[in-house]
């Protein structure tokens with residue numbers, strides 16, 4: 716039976732027996748180095764890195780349109796959310812334990828933390844399967860190339876298992892959710908759905924141990940998979956519950972074109 720749980724994954728996951736889930740799919744918490752690029756203003760004008768990419772923009776907006784481009788640039792000034800203190804060692808062994816043999820595990824990560832995550836995942840028994848890329852229509856400022864993609868580390872437990880649509884490429888292009896987000900790092904349901912339908916069948920059990928606003932669980936519901944979502948922050952747990960109960964119909968309806976194999 717599908718369920719959403721409020722609490723700490725480190726505790727709740729112990730309640731599940733070995734090899735209970737057919738897939739683990741999660742946008743995991745990790746430490747963010749700087750919390751974004753600082754914007755400096757001289758009078759009413761920006762200076763520093765933002766001045767170089769948006770020379771004519773004078774607004775102190777969160778998102779600024781890049782000149783001659785469809786890309787929106789994110790301006791942030793602090794931590795994205797409070798609950799990102801958990802370390803990889805604290806949850807990777809349990810993810811491995813509760814996943815069935817010959818099954819997949821997708822973990823979303825940035826470039827800076829990728830190496831550590833892969834190493835620690837392999838230390839507990841996972842095998843590297845592939846590195847997937849989500850290309851967004853947004854970017855965060857950086858002195859050495861702006862960040863306009865995120866990575867999805869695809870792991871497996873046990874033997875290799877083929878994905879359901881072997882024609883799927885390892886680069887996904889879906890617009891980022893800008894403004895009006897349900898969670899600061901909300902992921903497109905379409906992206907989560909592509910991963911889920913490729914690595915499970917209808918009726919299978921999917922775990923998202925860090926569900927945030929529940930994008931993975933919505934994708935499972937749309938594709939007839941059982942969802943098991945855990946979230947420590949009551950605010951996001953409540954949002955996820957309301958989403959699953961279809962209280963955000965207009966938001967999730969566009970992602971309702973189910974692609975099944």
Ligand SMILES: C[S@@+](CC[C@H](N)C(=O)[O-])C[C@H]1O[C@@H](n2cnc3c(N)ncnc32)[C@H](O)[C@@H]1O
Nearest residue numbers: 723724742798898901902925927928930946947
């Ligand atoms: C990167 S966000 C996931 C956002 C999600 N992809 C969405 O679309 O809304 C990670 C989430 O993990 C939660 N979290 C952090 N530590 C946790 C823990 N120990 N147990 C359960 N949830 C935790 C955070 O509160 C945060 O909402």
